[in-house]
Amino acid sequence: MKYILMMQFPLGDWKTKSIEAWPPQDVKAHIDFLRRFNKELNDAGEFVRTEGLGGPEQMKIVRAQKDGTPAITDGPFPESKEVLAGYWIIDVETPQRAFELAARASAAPGPGGVPLNMPIEVRPVMMSSVSGEI
Amino acid sequence: MKYMLMMNTPRDGYAKYMSWPKQLIAANTDFMRAFSRKLAEAGELVSAMGLESPVQARLVRAGDDGRPITDGVFPETKEFLAGYWIVQVDSAARAYEIAAEASTAPGMGDSPLMIEVREVMSGPPRDSA
Numbered sequence: 409m410k411y412i413l414m415m416q417f418p419l420g421d422w423k424t425k426s427i428e429a430w431p432p433q434d435v436k437a438h439i440d441f442l443r444r445f446n447k448e449l450n451d452a453g454e455f456v457r458t459e460g461l462g463g464p465e466q467m468k469i470v471r472a473q474k475d476g477t478p479a480i481t482d483g484p485f486p487e488s489k490e491v492l493a494g495y496w497i498i499d500v501e502t503p504q505r506a507f508e509l510a511a512r513a514s515a516a517p518g519p520g521g522v523p524l525n526m527p528i529e530v531r532p533v534m535m536s537s538v539s540g541e542i
Numbered sequence: 543m544k545y546m547l548m549m550n551t552p553r554d555g556y557a558k559y560m561s562w563p564k565q566l567i568a569a570n571t572d573f574m575r576a577f578s579r580k581l582a583e584a585g586e587l588v589s590a591m592g593l594e595s596p597v598q599a600r601l602v603r604a605g606d607d608g609r610p611i612t613d614g615v616f617p618e619t620k621e622f623l624a625g626y627w628i629v630q631v632d633s634a635a636r637a638y639e640i641a642a643e644a645s646t647a648p649g650m651g652d653s654p655l656m657i658e659v660r661e662v663m664s665g666p667p668r669d670s671a
Contacts, residue, residue, distance in 0.1 A: 462661035478642035510602035511610035
């Protein structure tokens with residue numbers, strides 16, 4: 409079963425607490441953790457893909473106008489409280505395994521090497537496509 | 543440049559979708575299939591995923607011993623990710639064009655869907671992955 413693990417970051421804290429505001433050695437410890445974590449997932453055959461996303465200041469909301477051209481407004485939605493910072497897609501046998509891996513990701517080191525214990529939203533994936541065949 | 547185009551839904555969005563007339567669900571599914579195929583043929587599709595209903599979502603944190611603590615989703619969250627496309631394009635403008643097309647997927651609403659567009663970072667190094 410495929411699951412998505414979504415790193416949800418409090419939007420109000422982005423400017424002061426996101427990784428861009430951390431000292432270099434803490435950034436390095438975090439990246440080293442991610443590298444090890446991804447390698448372990450890969451070695452276990454559980455890795456599908458991972459991406460990190462650009463900050464919310466670059467986010468746009470797009471919808472088609474009547475003629476099909478894009479109407480573009482600055483995001484995020486005003487009512488948003490969290491912002492997706494990045495995600496993993498994993499392929500595991502049970503939801504419990506997905507929760508275990510989410511807990512590992514949640515404990516990634518933050519400032520001062522202290523575990524972030526950030527909330528990870530875990531959702532089953534319904535369908536996927538890399539070739540256009542959904 | 544890679545961009546993530548995110549399709550959001552309210553908490554009851556999946557239940558509403560299931561109550562659409564069958565023909566409309568078929569039209570929506572056909573649109574999504576054709577859209578992904580077109581992106582793939584243009585060499586612009588990296589990945590596309592549809593997610594199960596947020597009813598099945600759990601929030602997970604590590605406890606002090608590292609074991610998972612699971613909980614329901616944020617009670618105040620109004621919008622949930624329903625699915626996304628990752629596209630590889632030459633410009634932000636092209637990503638917005640693709641998002642605008644995705645927003646015209648057939649549905650019940652009078653107005654097109656809104657699609658959130660985010661740039662994808664080069665990402666954490668995957669080493670031997």
